[in-house]
Every structure is written in structure tokens, then in C-alpha cells.
Amino acid sequence: MKITFPHMGDAYISVKVLLDELGLDYYMPPVGSHETMEIGIANSPEFMCLPFKKVLGDFINGLNNGADTILFGESGGQCRMSYYGDLMQDILRSMGYKFNYIHFNFSHLTYKEAARNLGPFLTGKSKLSVIKAAVNAGWTVFAVDKLYALSRKIRCREIKHGTTDKIMREFEQKAQTVHGFKNIHRALTEARKELKHVEIDKTFEPVKIALVGEIFISSDSFTNLEIEKKLGNMGAYVHNTMGVSEWIFKHFIKYMIPFNRRDKSIEAAQPYMHTDDIGGHGIYTIGNTELLSHGSYDGIIQIYPFTCMPEIIAQTTLGEIQRKNGVPVMTLILDEMTGETGYITRLEAFVDMLRFQKEQKYEEKNQKEPIKHPKLKHVS
Amino acid sequence: MNQILKHAKPQKSNSDITVGLPSSMMFYAHGELWEDFFSKLGCHVEKSGPTSREILNRGVSLCSSEVCMPVKVFTGHVDALAKRTDYVFIPRYISMGRHEMDCPKFCGLPDMVRINLHNKVNLMEVDIDFDKGTEKTKASLGSISNTLGIDYETVKNIFVNSVQNKLDTDMKVGSVEPGIKNMPSIAVLGHPYMIYDEMLSMGLISKLKQKNFQVLTPNSLTRNVRRSHLPIFKNRNFYELGSDILGSASAFLELPQVKGMIYLSPFACGIDSLVTEFIERHLHNTEKNMPFMKITVDEHTGEAGFDTRLEAFLDMIED
Numbered sequence: 001m002k003i004t005f006p007h008m009g010d011a012y013i014s015v016k017v018l019l020d021e022l023g024l025d026y027y028m029p030p031v032g033s034h035e036t037m038e039i040g041i042a043n044s045p046e047f048m049c050l051p052f053k054k055v056l057g058d059f060i061n062g063l064n065n066g067a068d069t070i071l072f073g074e075s076g077g078q079c080r081m082s083y084y085g086d087l088m089q090d091i092l093r094s095m096g097y098k099f100n101y102i103h104f105n106f107s108h109l110t111y112k113e114a115a116r117n118l119g120p121f122l123t124g125k126s127k128l129s130v131i132k133a134a135v136n137a138g139w140t141v142f143a144v145d146k147l148y149a150l151s152r153k154i155r156c157r158e159i160k161h162g163t164t165d166k167i168m169r170e171f172e173q174k175a176q177t178v179h180g181f182k183n184i185h186r187a188l189t190e191a192r193k194e195l196k197h198v199e200i201d202k203t204f205e206p207v208k209i210a211l212v213g214e215i216f217i218s219s220d221s222f223t224n225l226e227i228e229k230k231l232g233n234m235g236a237y238v239h240n241t242m243g244v245s246e247w248i249f250k251h252f253i254k255y256m257i258p259f260n261r262r263d264k265s266i267e268a269a270q271p272y273m274h275t276d277d278i279g280g281h282g283i284y285t286i287g288n289t290e291l292l293s294h295g296s297y298d299g300i301i302q303i304y305p306f307t308c309m310p311e312i313i314a315q316t317t318l319g320e321i322q323r324k325n326g327v328p329v330m331t332l333i334l335d336e337m338t339g340e341t342g343y344i345t346r347l348e349a350f351v352d353m354l355r356f357q358k359e360q361k362y363e364e365k366n367q368k369e370p371i372k373h374p375k376l377k378h379v380s
Numbered sequence: 381m382n383q384i385l386k387h388a389k390p391q392k393s394n395s396d397i398t399v400g401l402p403s404s405m406m407f408y409a410h411g412e413l414w415e416d417f418f419s420k421l422g423c424h425v426e427k428s429g430p431t432s433r434e435i436l437n438r439g440v441s442l443c444s445s446e447v448c449m450p451v452k453v454f455t456g457h458v459d460a461l462a463k464r465t466d467y468v469f470i471p472r473y474i475s476m477g478r479h480e481m482d483c484p485k486f487c488g489l490p491d492m493v494r495i496n497l498h499n500k501v502n503l504m505e506v507d508i509d510f511d512k513g514t515e516k517t518k519a520s521l522g523s524i525s526n527t528l529g530i531d532y533e534t535v536k537n538i539f540v541n542s543v544q545n546k547l548d549t550d551m552k553v554g555s556v557e558p559g560i561k562n563m564p565s566i567a568v569l570g571h572p573y574m575i576y577d578e579m580l581s582m583g584l585i586s587k588l589k590q591k592n593f594q595v596l597t598p599n600s601l602t603r604n605v606r607r608s609h610l611p612i613f614k615n616r617n618f619y620e621l622g623s624d625i626l627g628s629a630s631a632f633l634e635l636p637q638v639k640g641m642i643y644l645s646p647f648a649c650g651i652d653s654l655v656t657e658f659i660e661r662h663l664h665n666t667e668k669n670m671p672f673m674k675i676t677v678d679e680h681t682g683e684a685g686f687d688t689r690l691e692a693f694l695d696m697i698e699d
């Protein structure tokens with residue numbers, strides 16, 4: 001039995017830890033491969049959302065490389081994601097593939113269900129070793145997330161252009177090739193140490209941008225055309241509201257904790273959307289935009305794949321939030337045809353506009369009381 | 381001063397209150413039930429009538445371009461009513477029954493419309509989320525009772541009799557059109573607000589009738605038939621409209637008089653991207669060789685091109 005699994009951003013690092021620690025045989029599709037993406041697109045219905053096409057591409061690649069078992073997790077709900085599995089299995093079977101399909105709905109995942117699904121893989125393994133593998137994988141999710149968060153802080157302030165990218169590229173290469181929790185742990189620690197030693201301009205004040213939107217695209221740097229890196233290298237600090245850890249937290253950990261308080265961002269969305277759920281993570285897009293547009297960020301970027309229903313609904317409200325709170329919101333809709341050049345132009349124009357606004361704000365303040373003018377222009 | 385003015389304003393009695401019902405989206409399925417509901421509450425009911433070019437254009441100009449055409453058209457209908465009614469009614473359909481759910485856009489519809497009309501419309505809404513229960517519905521009936529000044533129990537009873545019970549029977553039986561005749565037929569598939577809207581469907585149903593075809597739609601079958609023929613998602617949560625169409629398509633395969641199927645889909649509809657794919661796969665798997673055509677329309681679709689495709693399809697069937 002050989003397992004394969006689809007990519008979503010940096011989730012592969014933790015999945016690898018889990019499978020390695022359990023001692024299971026698996027094949028991981030290449031990270032960020034245009035070729036697998038193309039195969040996915042070619043075999044998907046035209047109007048399915050982009051995440052579907054990418055995941056299908058990964059599955060085909062996995063099955064072509066000796067895998068016979070597909071592992072897929074989703075968070076359920078009123079959106080198409082819940083039906084990805086049904087359609088994909090059908091497509092793959094009619095392409096002639098034979099395989100085992102294991103589906104996890106993280107919103108309802110119980111130990112029993114996990115054990116039933118993974119049962120055949122876990123024979124002969126002690127409960128303790130299984131729990132240990134799960135804990136290590138869980139730790140990795142959050143550690144990876146923290147590393148990327150740190151890289152976003154450093155990148156926009158680095159003095160030597162490209163240093164952060166280089167460290168992160170090396171880390172990613174290691175994460176893809178080394179095996180086992182210990183080695184991943186070491187790679188993480190090293191990368192963190194190196195990032196902390198990057199020389200930064202402490203007086204530089206970057207424009208701050210919060211990223212909201214559909215979770216797959218937001219957290220998948222390949223499909224979002226490396227938006228975090230691009231903005232960071234333009235001298236903008238990016239906060240991504242939709243990381244993989246966020247997803248695990250919302251759909252898995254929260255579900256297991258009996259203490260059930262309404263999410264802060266769902267609360268914040270209520271003036272605009274009088275309901276708790278509009279499918280996918282649409283309600284969080286609205287809530288986070290509202291929460292983060294009261295001065296803590298200079299601009300908001302919503303990002304989603306073409307035809308994404310929850311985000312189209314959310315987009316309707318963002319104009320209203322922008323009008324009310326006065327923070328610029330830009331929406332980026334991605335599909336397989338999105339060109340890099342036009343994309344960069346839009347990002348640059350947005351960052352320039354935010355920087356201009358921020359400078360003006362400082363000038364206004366300066367006239368009232370002389371303060372030290374922070375450096376807003378990027379150094380390199 | 382404000383206080384005095386407020387009191388000085390003559391209290392409207394309910395028969396003076398006009399409630400607007402947009403003749404679009406799910407009003408093709410449940411319009412009569414809601415009309416009955418508001419009439420029994422003593423309100424004057426006003427409908428926006430068939431979609432016109434003006435309504436369509438207005439909707440397009442009010443919404444962002446990403447929104448699907450039916451939501452744009454719906455917004456146009458609400459806009460038309462906003463000026464001549466006191467309230468416009470928009471139900472928030474989340475789920476119509478056990479294992480049924482609705483397109484996410486139905487869940488956000490009242491809010492999308494309110495914002496696209498710049499908050500310049502008084503909305504009334506009823507939330508329907510029957511997969512989870514009736515709690516949300518009760519809360520929204522409560523605010524209708526406040527708005528109209530009618531006690532909650534009365535509102536609830538009228539709702540149960542006019543809407544809920546009928547929805548229940550609809551969920552169980554389904555409306556049946558007068559018996560299906562044994563004559564050459566075309567099955568027209570799609571959401572009710574696509575296939576029954578003369579404007580959006582470019583008169584597809586009348587055009588087929590003119591050519592002497594019997595036209596069958598999901599409404600020609602009972603709900604039982606539609607559900608029992610589902611090739612997938614039996615007893616699992618799926619989109620209600622999706623199940624209706626999927627089940628119908630597979631039921632029509634068994635009727636020898638059905639010569640072909642036409643699926644009318646709005647551009648980039650998320651639900652249809654799944655449903656049309658499942659139908660095509662099912663047709664393929666059953667090896668029935670049923671002619672199937674998917675026509676995608678948006679606000680820019682020209683009638684001439686539409687007619688040409690239709691002619692070509694019918695020619696192929698008649699050969």
C-alpha cells in the first residue's frame with residue numbers, strides 16, 4: 001500500500017511528519033509543479049474551482065507514480081469542497097485508475113473514525129506511537145506557520161534584497177527531501193535561527209496588508225503566485241489570516257474543545273451578513289476585513305479562485321466595509337489563465353497607493369506636532 | 381420633538397402595508413406560498429412581474445460583475461419593488477429539509493441585495509434552515525411579528541399553514557404537471573429561475589413547444605421520482621436544486637418519448653459545474669446515447685446565436 005496526498009500550501013511538511021513517524025509508505029507529488037497543474041486542469045470540468053483542478057492534478061501524478069491509496073481531507077460545509085471527493089473518484093476511475101480512497105472530514109473527525117479509516121495502515125502499531133506521530137505532526141503545523149510568519153516580518157525589512165527568500169527556499173528544499181520529525185524539526189530550527197540573523201532596517205516602517213479570502217488559494221503559494229513573497233519584496237508586511245494552522249484550529253481543535261464560543265470574526269461580520277455561514281470561509285473573510293480595517297492595517301487584499309461562491313458573496317460586503325472604515329480593499333480573482341505580469345502590476349499599484357496614503361497621514365500629523373518621520377521608502 | 385413627531389405619525393394598519401415579492405429566483409418555486417402568507421397577514425402584496433430588459437440591466441449595474449446572472453436579475457427585481465412598496469420580502473433559504481441544502485448564495489441573498497442597493501430598501505426576511513430545525517425560522521418570524529405589529533403566535537400559525545405545511549408536502553410529493561403524454565419530448569433542465577424566466581431562457585420552452593415538442597422539466601415529475609432516481613448523493617447532504625435536476629435527468633432516461641435533454645445554465649454557476657458534470661458522466665456510464673446539450677447563458681448572450689444552437693440540436697435529434 002502506497003499513499004499519496006494533495007498539496008495545500010505548506011501542509012505537506014506536517015503530513016510528511018505524520019506518515020514518516022507512522023512508518024508508512026507514501027509518494028508525495030512535486031511541490032509547485034506546473035506540469036501536474038496542467039494535468040489537473042485538462043481533466044477537470046471547466047467551471048470547477050481552481051483548488052479542485054490542482055488537487056486532481058496531484059492525485060493523477062500520485063497514481064502515475066505508484067500510489068494506490070489517496071488521502072484527502074476537507075472541512076465539509078455548504079460548499080463544493082464537500083463533493084470534490086465524489087467527482088474526483090469518478091473522474092479517476094473513468095480514466096482507468098484503481099485505488100483506495102480515504103476521505104477525512106475534519107469538522108467531524110473522531111479518533112474512532114480516524115482509526116477506522118486508517119485501520120489497515122496501523123496494524124501492529126501501538127496506540128502510543130500513533131498518538132506520538134499525531135502530536136509531532138500537530139506541533140509541526142504550528143511551527144511551520146510560525147516560521148512563515150517570521151519570514152513575512154523579516155522579508156519586508158531586510159537590507160540585502162533576497163536574503164529571506166534564499167533562506168526560505170533552502171528550508172523548503174530540505175522540508176521536501178528530508179524525512180522524519182527529527183530532521184524536519186532541525187530544518188525548522190535552523191531556518192528560524194538564520195532568519196533571526198538577517199540584517200534588517202529597524203527604522204523602516206512597511207505598509208501593512210492583511211490577506212483574506214478562500215483558504216486554499218490564500219495558503220497555497222503556488223496557486224496564489226507567491227503573493228506573500230511578492231508583497232514582501234515590495235516592502236509590504238503581509239499578515240495572512242488563512243494559514244493551514246488556522247484551518248486545523250477552526251475545524252479540528254475547536255471541534256474537539258467543548259467550550260463553544262462564537263468566533264470573533266463571525267461576530268464582526270454580523271452587521272454586514274446576518275448569518276453565521278455562507279459556505280467555505282466567506283464569513284471569516286467579511287469578519288476579518290472588518291476587524292483588521294480599524295487602523296491596524298493599511299490595506300486589505302481579498303484573494304479567491306474564479307467562481308468561488310462564498311467569496312463572491314463576501315466581496316459584495318467588502319466595498320461597504322471599505323466605505324465605512326476607510327481602508328482600501330482590493331480583490332484578486334485567480335484562475336488558470338492569470339498572468340504574472342498583470343498580477344505584479346496590480347500588487348505594485350496597490351502597495352504604492354497604500355504607501356502614498358500612509359505618508360500623507362504622517363505629514364498631516366507632522367504639521368500638528370513634530371514627530372520623527374519614519375522611513376517608508378524601501379531601502380533596496 | 382422627535383418623540384412627538386413619531387407619535388403624531390398615523391399608525392399604518394397592515395392593509396396599508398405593501399410587501400413586495402420579487403418574481404425571481406426561488407419565487408418560481410414558492411412564490412404562491414409567500415403570497416398567501418403575506419395576504420393572510422393582512423398585507424397588500426405586490427409582485428415585480430416578469431423579468432424585463434430594464435430589470436436585467438438595472439441588476440447588472442448594481443452588482444459586481446463576479447456575481448452570477450440570476451442574483452443580478454434578482455437584485456434588479458428588488459430594486460424595481462423598493463420604490464413602490466414598504467418592504468421587500470427575501471427569504472433566506474439555507475436548507476429546505478433533511479439532507480437538503482441550498483446554494484451559498486441563497487444564504488447570503490438578503491444581505492447581498494441590501495448592500496448592493498446601498499441600504500436603501502426595507503427588507504423582511506424569513507430564514508429557512510430545516511436540516512438543522514426551526515429555531516432560526518422562529519426568530520425571523522419574531523421580527524416580522526414586530527414589524528407588522530401582529531402577535532407572534534398568529535404569524536407563526538399563518539406561516540405553518542401557508543408555507544411550512546405546503547413546503548413539507550412539496551418536499552414529500554412534489555408538484556406534478558398534468559400527465560406526461562406519449563409524444564416526442566425534450567427535457568429542459570436547469571434551475572427554475574433559469575428555465576421558467578422567459579427573458580433569461582430566451583423563451584426556450586415556448587420555442588420547443590412551437591416545434592411541437594412536449595417539454596418536460598424537473599417539475600413534471602414527483603419529488604419521489606426525482607429523489608429515487610438520484611445516481612449519487614442519496615440520503616446525503618446535497619444541493620436541493622442539484623438533486624432535483626440530477627434525479628430528473630436520470631428518470632427521463634427511462635422515458636422513451638424523451639428525445640433529448642437541454643441544460644440551461646447561467647455562466648459560472650458553482651452548483652451547475654458539479655451537476656452538469658455528474659449528468660454527463662451518468663449519461664456516459666448508462667450508454668443510452670441520449671442527446672444532451674448544455675447552453676451557458678449570461679447577460680451578453682445574443683438570441684441569434686442561442687437560436688442557431690437550438691436549431692442545430694433539434695435537427696440532430698430529428699435525423
Ligand code: SF4
Pocket residue numbers: 049050051079080081082214216279280281305307308309310311650
Ligand atoms: S470555497 Fe470556493 S474554492 Fe473552495 S470549494 Fe467552495 S467554491 Fe470552491
Ligand code: SF4
Pocket residue numbers: 309448449450451483484485486571646648649650651652
Ligand atoms: S445556484 Fe448557481 S445560479 Fe443559482 S444562485 Fe447559486 S451560483 Fe447563482
